[in-house]
Amino acid sequence: xxxxxxxxxxxxxxxxxxxxxxxxxxxxxxxxxxxxxxxxxxxxxxxxxxxxxxxxxxxxxxxxxxxxxxxxxxxxxxxxxxxxxxxxxxxxxxxxxxxxxxxxxxxxxxxxxxxxxxxxxxxxxxxxxxxxxxxxxxxxxxxxxxxxxxxxxxxxxxxxxxxxxxxxxxxxxxxxxxxxxxxxxxxxxxxxxxxxxxxxxxxxxxxxxxxxxxxxxxxxxxxxxxxxxxxxxxxxxxxxxxxxxxxxxxxxxxxxxxxxxxxxxxxxxxxxxxxxxxxxxxxxxxxxxxxxxxxxxxxxxxxxxxxxxxxxxxxxxxxxxxxxxxxxxxxxxxxxxxxxxxxxxxxxxxxxxxxxxxxxxxxxxxxxxxxxxxxxxxxxxxxxxxxxxxxxxxxxxxxxxxxxxxxxxxxxxxxxxxxxxxxxxxxxxxxxxxxxxxxxxxxxxxxxxxxxxxxxxxxxxxxxxxxxxxxxxxxxxxxxxxxxxxxxxxxxxxxxxxxxxxxxxxxxxxxxxxxxxxxxxxxxxxxxxxxxxxxxxxxxxxxxxxxxxxxxxxxxxxxxxxxxxxxxxxxxxxxxxxxxxxxxxxxxxxxxxxxxxxxxxxxxxxxxxxxxxxxxxxxxxxxxxxxxxxxxxxxxxxxxxxxxxxxxxxxxxxxxxxxxxxxxxxxxxxxxxxxxxxxxxxxxxxxxxxxxxxxxxxxxxxxxxxxxxxxxxxxxxxxxxxxxxxxxxxxxxxxxxxxxxxxxxxxxxxxxxxxxxxxxxxxxxxxxxxxxxxxxxxxxxxxxxxxxxxxxxxxxxxxxxxxxxxxxxxxxxxxxxxxxxxxxxxxxxxxxxxxxxxxxxxxxxxxxxxxxxxxxxxxxxxxxxxxxxxxxxxxxxxxxxxxxxxxxxxx
Numbered sequence: 090x091x092x093x094x095x096x097x098x099x100x101x102x103x104x105x106x107x108x109x110x111x112x113x114x115x116x117x118x119x120x121x122x123x124x125x126x127x128x129x130x131x132x133x134x135x136x137x138x139x140x141x142x143x144x145x146x147x148x149x150x151x152x153x154x155x156x157x158x159x160x161x162x163x164x165x166x167x168x169x170x171x172x173x174x175x176x177x178x179x180x181x182x183x184x185x186x187x188x189x190x191x192x193x194x195x196x197x198x199x200x201x202x203x204x205x206x207x208x209x210x211x212x213x214x215x216x217x218x219x220x221x222x223x224x225x226x227x228x229x230x231x232x233x234x235x236x237x238x239x240x241x242x243x244x245x246x247x248x249x250x251x252x253x254x255x256x257x258x259x260x261x262x263x264x265x266x267x268x269x270x271x272x273x274x275x276x277x278x279x280x281x282x283x284x285x286x287x288x289x290x291x292x293x294x295x296x297x298x299x300x301x302x303x304x305x306x307x308x309x310x311x312x313x314x315x316x317x318x319x320x321x322x323x324x325x326x327x328x329x330x331x332x333x334x335x336x337x338x339x340x341x342x343x344x345x346x347x348x349x350x351x352x353x354x355x356x357x358x359x360x361x362x363x364x365x366x367x368x369x370x371x372x373x374x375x376x377x378x379x380x381x382x383x384x385x386x387x388x389x390x391x392x393x394x395x396x397x398x399x400x401x402x403x404x405x406x407x408x409x410x411x412x413x414x415x416x417x418x419x420x421x422x423x424x425x426x427x428x429x430x431x432x433x434x435x436x437x438x439x440x441x442x443x444x445x446x447x448x449x450x451x452x453x454x455x456x457x458x459x460x461x462x463x464x465x466x467x468x469x470x471x472x473x474x475x476x477x478x479x480x481x482x483x484x485x486x487x488x489x490x491x492x493x494x495x496x497x498x499x500x501x502x503x504x505x506x507x508x509x510x511x512x513x514x515x516x517x518x519x520x521x522x523x524x525x526x527x528x529x530x531x532x533x534x535x536x537x538x539x540x541x542x543x544x545x546x547x548x549x550x551x552x553x554x555x556x557x558x559x560x561x562x563x564x565x566x567x568x569x570x571x572x573x574x575x576x577x578x579x580x581x582x583x584x585x586x587x588x589x590x591x592x593x594x595x596x597x598x599x600x601x602x603x604x605x606x607x608x609x610x611x612x613x614x615x616x617x618x619x620x621x622x623x624x625x626x627x628x629x630x631x632x633x634x635x636x637x638x639x640x641x642x643x644x645x646x647x648x649x650x651x652x653x654x655x656x657x658x659x660x661x662x663x664x665x666x667x668x669x670x671x672x673x674x675x676x677x678x679x680x681x682x683x684x685x686x687x688x689x690x691x692x693x694x695x696x697x698x699x700x701x702x703x704x705x706x707x708x709x710x711x712x713x714x715x716x717x718x719x720x721x722x723x724x725x726x727x728x729x730x731x732x733x734x735x736x737x738x739x740x741x742x743x744x745x746x747x748x749x750x751x752x753x754x755x756x757x758x759x760x761x762x763x764x765x766x767x768x769x770x771x772x773x774x775x776x777x778x779x780x781x782x783x784x785x786x787x788x789x790x791x792x793x794x795x796x797x798x799x800x801x802x803x804x805x806x807x808x809x810x811x812x813x814x815x816x817x818x819x820x821x822x823x824x825x826x827x828x829x830x831x832x833x834x835x836x837x838x839x840x841x842x843x844x845x846x847x848x849x850x851x852x853x854x855x856x857x858x859x860x861x862x863x864x865x866x867x868x869x870x871x872x873x874x875x876x877x878x879x880x881x882x883x884x885x886x887x888x889x890x891x892x893x894x895x896x897x898x899x900x901x902x903x904x905x906x907x908x909x910x911x912x913x914x915x916x917x918x919x920x921x922x923x924x925x926x927x928x929x930x931x932x933x934x935x936x937x938x939x940x941x942x943x944x945x946x947x948x949x950x951x952x953x954x955x956x957x958x959x960x961x962x963x964x965x966x967x968x969x970x971x972x973x974x975x976x977x978x979x980x
Contacts, residue, residue: 112124112127112128115127146370146371146374146375147367147370147371147374148370148382149402149405149406150364150366150367150382150384150402150405150406150408151382151384151385151393151402151405152382152383152384152385152454152460153380153381153382153383153464154381154383154460154463154464154467156387156390158463159459159460159462159463160462160463160466162458162459162462163214163462164213164214164458164462164546165542166458166459168538168539168542169209169213169458169542171533171539172209172244172539172540172542172543173205173206173209173516174516174517174518175240175244175518175531175532175533175539176205176209176237176240176241176244177201177202177205177237177240177487177512177516177518178240178512178513178516178518178520178531179236179239179240179243179244179253179530179531180198180201180202180205180236180237180239180240181198181202181236181488181504181509181512181528182253182528182529182530182531183196183236183239183240183253183254183256183530184196184197184198184236184256184502185198185502185503185504185509185528186254186256186528187254187256187257187258188502188503189503189528190254191258194256194257194258195257195267195502196236196256196257196267196502197233197234197236197499197500197501197502198236198485198488198491198492198498198501198502198504199353199484199485199488199492199498199499199501200231200233200234200320200484200499201233201234201235201236201237202484202485202486202487202488202492202493203234203349203351203455203482203483203484203485203486204231204234204237204318204349204455204482205237205486206455206456206457206458206461206482207318207347207349207455207461207480207482208230208234208237208238208318209458210458210461210462210465211228211316211465212241212546212547212550212554213543213546214462214465214546214550215316215465215469215550216228216316216550216554217313217550217551217554218547218550218551218552218553218554218556219551219552219556219558220551220552222309222682223311223313223551224308224313224558224680224681224682225313225551225552225554225556226313226314226315226316226554227279227280227292227295227299227313227314227315227316227680228280228315228316228317228318228554228555229280229282229288229289229291229292229315229316229317229318229319230269230280230282230318230555231282231318231319231320231349232268232269232281232282232283232288233268233283233499234318235265235266235267235268235269236256238555239252239253239256239265240253241543242277242553243530243532244532244533244540244543245543245544245547245553247277247553248265250530252264252265253265253530254530259273266278267283268281268282268283269281269282269283269555270709271557271679271709271710271711272708272709272710272711275557275559275711276556276557276559277555277556277557278555278557279555279556279557279676279679279680279710280295280710281706281709281710284702284705284706285320285323285326285329286323286326286327286328286329287328287702287703287706288317288318288319288323288329289317289319289323289324289326289328289329289330289332289346290328290329290331290332290665290666290669290703291669291672291673291703291706292315292316292317292344292346293332293333293335293336293341293344293475293669294332294335294666294669294670294672294673295315295669295673295680296314296315296336296341296343296344296475297335297336297339297341297670297673298670298673298674298677299313299315299343299681300339300341300343300633301631301658302677302681302683304631304633304653304654305606305631305654305656306654307606307681307683308681308682308683312343313343314343314344314345314469315343315344315345316345316347317344317345317346317347318347318349319346319347319348319349320348320349320351320354321348321349321350321351321352321354321359321365321366321369322353322354322355322359323354324348324365324369325354325359328665330372330376331663331665331666332663332665332666332669333372333373333376333377333378334376334377335666336376336377336378336475337376337377337378337474337475338377339633340473340474340633340634341474341475342471342472342473342474342475342476344475344476345465345468345469345475345476345477345478346373346378346475346476346477346478347477347478347480348369348477348478348479348480349455349480349482350365350366350369350455350479350480350481350482351455351481351482351483351484351486352365352410352413352414352481352484353414353484353494353496353498353499354499355499355500356496356499357496358410358411358414358496359410360409360410361409361410361411361414362409362410362411363409363410364409364410365410366382366384366479366481369477369479370382370479373477377474378474378475378476378477379468379471379474379475379476379477380476380477380479381464381467381468381476381477381478381479382479383454383455383460383461383464383478383479383480383481384453384454384479384481385451385452385453385454385460385481386450386451386452386453386454386456386457386460387452387457387459387460388447388450388451388452389451392439392443392451395439395442396435396439398433398435400432400433400435400436400439401435401436401439404429404430404432404436405429408428408429412428414494415494416428416429417453417483417493417494418493418494418495419489419490419493421494422445422448422449425448425451426440426443426448430443453481453482453483454480454481454482455480455481455482456482456483456486461480464478464480465478484498484499485498485501487512487515487516488501488504488508488512489508489511489512489515490508490511491504491505491508491512506525506526509525509526509528510522510525513525518531519531557679558679558682559678559679559711560682561678561679561682561683561684561774562682562684563684563771563772563773563774564603564604564607564684564771564772565603565604565772566604566764566767566768566771566772567597567598567601567603567604567764567767568764569760569761569764569793569798571597571598571601572594572597572760572763572764574593574597575590575593575594575597575756575757575759575760575790576756576757576760576761576792576793577792577793578755578756578757578789578790578791578792578793579756579789579790581789582789583789584787584788584789584790585756585787585788585790586783586784586785586786586787586788587753587754587755587756587759587783587784588619588620588719588720588783588784588785589620589787590755590756590759590760590783590790591619591690591717591719591759591763591781591783592619592620592621592623592624593756594756594759594760594763595608595610595621595624595688596623596624598686598763598767599624599627599628599656604686604767604771606656607683607684607685607686607771608656608685608686608687608688609656609657609658609671609674609685609686609687609688609714610624610628610656610657610658610687610688610690611657611658611660611667611670611671611674611687611688611689611690612657612658612659612660612667612689612690612691613660613661613662613663613664613666613667613689613691613695614659614660614661614662615690615691615692615719616657616659616690618692618719618720619690619719621690622647622649623647624657625647625648625649625650625657626647626648626650628655628656628657629650629651629652629654629655629656629657630649630650630651630652630655630657630658630659631651631652631653631654631655631656631657631658631659632651632652632653632655633653634653635651635652635653636650636651636652658670658674664691664695664696664699664700665699665700665703667689667691668689668700668703668704668707669703670687670689671687671689671707671712671714671716672703672706672707672710672712674686674687674714675687675707675710675712675713675714675778676707676710676711676712676713678713678774679710679711684713684771684774685714686713686714686715686767686770686771687714687715688714688715688717689714689715689716689717690717690719691716691717691718691719692718692719692720692733692735693718693719693720693721693722693735693738693782694720694726694732694733694734694735694738696716696718696735696738697718697737697738697741697742697780698737698738698741701741704716704742704745704748705745707778708745708746708747708748708778711747711776712776712778713770713771713774713775713776713777713778714770714778714779715763715766715778715779715781716778716779716780716781717781717782717783718735718738718780718781718782718783719782719783719784719785720733720735720784720785721735721738721752721782721783721784721825721826721897722734722735722736722782722784722825722826722827722897722898722919723735723736723897723898723919723923723931723935724826724827724897724919724928724931724932724935724937725784725785725786725825725826725897725928726785727925727926727927727928727931728925728926729923729925730923730924730925731922731923731924732923733923734923734924734931735898735923736897736898736899736918736919736920736921736923737898737899738780738782738898739752739780739782739854739855739896739898739902740898740899740901740902742780742855743854743855743858743902743905747776747777747778748777748778748779748780749766749777749778749779749780749853749855749856750779750780750781750853750855750856751779751780751781751782751804751852751853751856752781752782752824752825752851752852752853752854752896752897752898753781753782753783753801753824753825753852754823754824754825754826754828754829754850754852755790755791755850756790757790757791757792757793757794757797757801758801758850758852759781759783760793761793761797761798761801761802762779762781762801762802762852763779763781765802766779766781782825784825784826786826786928788829794806794808800850800852800880800884801850801852803853803856803857803860803880804851804852804853804854804855804856804857804860804880805822805849805850805851805852805853805857805880805881805884806849806850806852806884807847807848807849807884808828808832808848808849808850809832809835809847809848810847811835811839811845811846811847811848812839812845813845815839815843815844815845816843816844817843817844817845817890817950817955817956818844818845818846818847818888818890819838819844819845819846819847819890819891819892819893819946819949819950820846820847820848820849820885820888820890820891820892820893820912821834821835821846821847821848821849821892821893821894821895821942821946822848822849822850822851822892822893822894822895822903823848823849823850823851823894823895823896823942824850824851824852824853824854824896824897824903825896825897825898826897826928827895827896827897827932827937827942828848828850828851830895830932830937830938830939830942831848831893831895831939831942832848833939834846834939834940834942834943834946835847835848837939837940837943837968838943838946838947841967842943842947842964844946844947844950846946847890849884851894851896851903854894854896854902854903854905854906855905857879857880857881857905857906857909858905858906860879860880860881861879861881861905861906861908861909864876864877864878864879864909865908879909881906881909881910882909882910882911885910885911885912886911887911888911888912889911889912889913889953890912891912891913891914891915891946891949891950891952891953892910892912892913892914892915892949893914893915893916893917893942893945893946893949894906894914894915894916894917895916895917895918895937895941895942895945896917896918896919896937897918897919897937898918898919899918899919899920900916900917900918900920901918902918903916903917903918904916913949913952913953915945915946915948915949917936917937917941917942917945918935918937919935919937919977920935920977920978921935921976921977921978921979921980922978934977935977936977940968940969940970941968941970943964943968944961944964944965944968944970947960947961947964948961
C-alpha cells in the first residue's frame with residue numbers, strides 16, 4: 090500500500106531500483122529476519138534525522154505468504170475434497186430438511202459454506218482433541234456454522250441420522266442445538282460463540298489463563314492452542330477488539346484468530362465502500378499482532394507473478410469490497426473481466442490471457458486448502474505474538490443463485506430442486522436426480538477410503554473434535570471451623586464490613602492446603618478498595634514477565650508484588666476482561682482437567698448489568714466459581730451517586746438458572762454461603778456458580794446462631810423472635826444492608842407501639858423463589874398426591890400476622906416470594922435512580938429505613954383490621970414521615 094506521506098513522483102528511479110535490489114539480495118542470502126532488522130534500523134535513523142518514517146500499517150492486498158514459502162500440503166486433497174462434499178451436502182440437508190418438516194425453525198446455510206475449507210484444514214491437520222492427559226486445543230467455532238460440525242460428527246459416527254433430523258428440535262426428543270451450547274450438549278460443545286463479540290474476548294482470556302496455569306505449574310506445557318473463528322462483521326462488536334492489546338502485551342503465541350472475511354454481515358456488505366481486510370490489518374498490526382493475509386487461492390499465483398508492473402496489485406489495492414462481492418455472484422465473472430482487468434494496457438493484457446474457466450478458478454484464499462494450511466502452519470509456529478489470519482472467502486460459497494455472495498446469504502435456509510442440483514454438480518455429490526428432493530443424508534461405507542482417512546486424521550490428532558470432557562479431580566472442601574475467625578463474630582465495640590469478612594474468608598481459603606492453590610482471586614483494579622492489598626505480597630499478582638521494576642511501595646508492609654507464577658489476576662479497569670478471566674478459570678475443570686475456584690470481586694453496580702451477556706455465556710459453559718458484588722446496594726455506597734449505586738443486580742442474577750444468588754448481612758452468613766458453594770462446586774462438582782453481595786458498611790457482627798446453617802443456605806431463618814406478650818404481631822424480613830434497619834424497626838414497634846416483631850434474615854429471596862416454583866409445579870402435576878410445602882411457608886407457619894420485607898434492591902427482588910407467604914405481604918425497595926448523600930438520608934429517601942419499615946408494618950395491621958387507620962396516620966408524625974413527598978422513583 091502507498092504511504093500518503095510519500096511523494097507521488099519518483100525523482101530517481103535508478104536509485105530506487107538499486108535500493109530495492111539490495112533489499113532483494115539481503116532477503117535471498119540472509120533471510121527475512123536480517124532484512125527486517127536492516128529496515129528497522131533505516132526507519133530508526135530516518136526518525137532521528139527528522140524524516141519520521143513509521144512502518145505502513147497496511148500491506149498490499151495480496152497473500153502474506155508467497156507461494157515459494159508455502160510448505161508441502163500434508164494431506165490427500167482428493168479424499169479431502171470428497172469429504173468436504175459430503176459435509177457441505179449434509180449441512181445443507183440438515184437445515185433444509187428441518188424447515189421442510191417444521192416451518193420457521195431457521196438455520197443458516199451461507200456461513201458454513203463460507204468457512205468449510207478453513208474448518209476442514211484445521212480439523213484434519215491442526216486441532217488436537219482431548220486424549221489421555223492432553224485436554225486438546227480450544228476452538229471457538231463460528232456459531233452460525235454449527236451444521237458443518239454436526240455433519241462431520243455424523244460421518245465420525247458420533248451423531249446419527251436421527252440426531253441430524255432433530256436439528257433445532259430439542260424439546261420432545263434429544264436433538265442438536267442451533268449453535269454451540271455446552272449446557273444443551275455437554276459432551277460435544279465446549280465454548281459458546283453466537284453472542285457475537287464474546288468469542289474473541291473469551292478466546293484471548295482463555296489463552297492467557299492457559300499461560301497462567303502453565304506458569305503456576307498446574308498444567309503441563311504441551312503446546313495446546315486456542316483458535317477462534319470470527320466473522321469480519323463480528324469484528325465491529327466492541328468486545329471483539331477491546332482486548333487485542335492484552336493478547337499482544339501478554340505474548341499470547343498460543344492464540345490464533347481466524348477472521349472469516351467473506352465481506353458480508355447479516356444484512357449486506359461489511360465495508361462496501363472500503364476494505365475490511367485492510368482495516369483489520371491496520372488494527373491488529375497496531376495492537377501488536379502478527380498478521381497473515383490469506384486472500385487469494387493458487388489460481389492467482391501465476392497471474393500475480395506475471396504482474397511485473399505492479400498494475401494488478403494496485404488495482405487489487407484500490408478495488409472496494411462492494412465491487413469484489415459482485416465479482417463472485419453468478420454473473421460476476423464478466424464483471425471481473427470488464428472492471429478488474431481494465432484501466433491500463435498491462436491489466437487488459439492480463440485479462441485477455443484468461444479464459445472464462447481461468448476466471449472461475451480464481452478462488453479466494455479461504456477456499457484453497459493449500460493456502461489455508463500454509464497460513465495455519467505459520468500461525469502455529471510464530472513465537473512471541475498472537476496471530477490473526479485474515480481469510481478471504483465467499484459467503485454462501487457453492488450455493489449458486491440461492492445465496493452465493495448475495496446480501497440475503499445469511500438468512501437463506503431453503504433451496505429448491507434446481508438450486509440443489511447445481512450445488513450437487515458443483516461439488517460432485519453422489520445424489521441422483523430422483524433423490525434430490527428427499528435431501529438424503531450421505532455417509533460413505535465404513536471401509537471407504539475417504540471415511541478411513543477422516544478417522545485416521547482425527548485419531549492422529551487425539552480423537553473426535555469438538556468434544557468436551559467434564560471429569561476432573563474432586564477436592565475436599567474445608568469445614569466451617571476454618572472460618573472461625575468470622576463465624577465467631579466481632580468483639581464488643583469492634584465492627585467490620587461484610588467486604589472485610591469476605592477478605593478474611595478468602596484468606597482462609599487461600600491457606601487451605603487442598604483448595605488454596607486452586608483459588609483464583611480476580612479484580613478489575615479495585616483490590617485496595619476492597620481491602621485486598623494484604624494478599625499482594627504472600628500470593629502475588631500474575632505477570633507473564635514477572636516484576637522487572639522496583640515498586641514505589643517496595644519497603645512498605647503491603648507492597649505491590651508481581652510474579653510470573655502469581656496467583657492473583659489484576660485485570661486493570663476492564664470488568665469484561667476480568668469476567669472473561671473468571672470464566673476461563675470457572676471452566677478449567679472441563680477445559681484443562683484442573684478444578685479451579687475463581688473469585689471475581691467487583692463493584693456490584695458494574696457487574697451484572699455490564700457483563701450480563703458474559704454471565705449468560707458462562708452459565709452456558711457450566712461455569713463454577715464465585716462472583717462477589719462488593720459495595721452493594723442502593724444506599725450503602727454513600728456519596729458516590731447515581732452510576733455507582735446498585736439496586737438491581739440481584740434481579741438480574743435471579744434470571745440465570747444456575748446462578749445461586751445471596752445477599753447476606755453478617756459475616757457468619759457469608760461464611761456458611763461460601764462454604765456451601767465450595768462444597769457444591771469442587772467437592773460435589775455441581776455446575777453452579779454463586780453471586781454474593783457484600784457491603785462496605787461497618788457494624789458489629791454476632792456469632793453464628795445454633796442451627797441457623799440450613800436456613801442461611803435455603804434463604805431464610807428466624808434471627809430475632811419478637812416479644813412474647815403483645816396484642817399484635819408482625820414479621821419483618823430483611824437482607825443485606827436493610828436487615829439491620831428491620832431489627833431497629835422491630836425495637837421501635839415494640840417500644841413505641843406495643844407490637845411484637847419477629848425479624849427474619851432473608852439471605853436469598855431468589856433461592857426461596859426457586860424452591861417455591863418447584864413445589865408449585867410438582868403440586869400442579871401431582872394433584873392426587875400430598876402437596877409439597879415451601880421453606881417460606883414452613884418458617885412463617887399458619888400465623889396471619891402480616892409480613893413486611895425490605896431490601897436495598899428494587900421491590901421486584903422481595904416480590905419473588907409473594908405466592909408462598911401465608912399472610913398479608915408488603916414489600917419495600919429502592920426503586921428509582923441512585924444519588925449521593927449519607928446512608929441514613931438515602932434510606933429515608935428510598936423509604937427503606939427503620940421508620941418506613943415500622944410504619945409499613947402498622948399499616949399492614951390496619952389493613953387486616955387489627956388497628957384503626959387513625960393510629961397509623963398519627964404514627965406518620967411520630968416517625969417523622971412526610972406523606973406528601975414525591976415517590977422516590979419519580980424524582
